[in-house]
Amino acid sequence: MFERLSHNPTLQAPRERDFAARLAGLLGPAVRSSHRLWRAIKGRRAAYRLASLDDHMLEDIGLTRFEVESALALPLSDDPNAELMRRRADRIAAARRGRRSR
DSSP: OOGGGOOOTTOOOHHHHHHHHHHHHHHHHHHHHHHHHHHHHHHHHHHHHHHTSOHHHHHHTTOOHHHHHHHHTSOTTSOHHHHHHHHHHHHHHHHHHHHHHO
16 A cells, blocks of 8 residues: 555565566576577677688687687587687686796
8 A cells, every 4th residue: 555655666566576576587597598599699600700711810819720610519509609718718828837837
């Protein structure tokens, strides 16, 4: 009864909160899945563009032809771009560890 008299717009009736929570519970996983799929599609497009580069250009950006092709062989739901970034970061970290140990 008093919720309708309040001037606070953030105050909601309990029934409205329950509906919003249920709706978020239903739509949340679908939204996350579609966002993950969209990122994978964008990453795959970028990896295909990388695959079109020659070996010298790939070497300039710190990748090998094998890494690009193996990232494209991942399942369609995976983002090959994220895998390429991880491999490049691993190689850089290994090179730094090698310089420190000398």
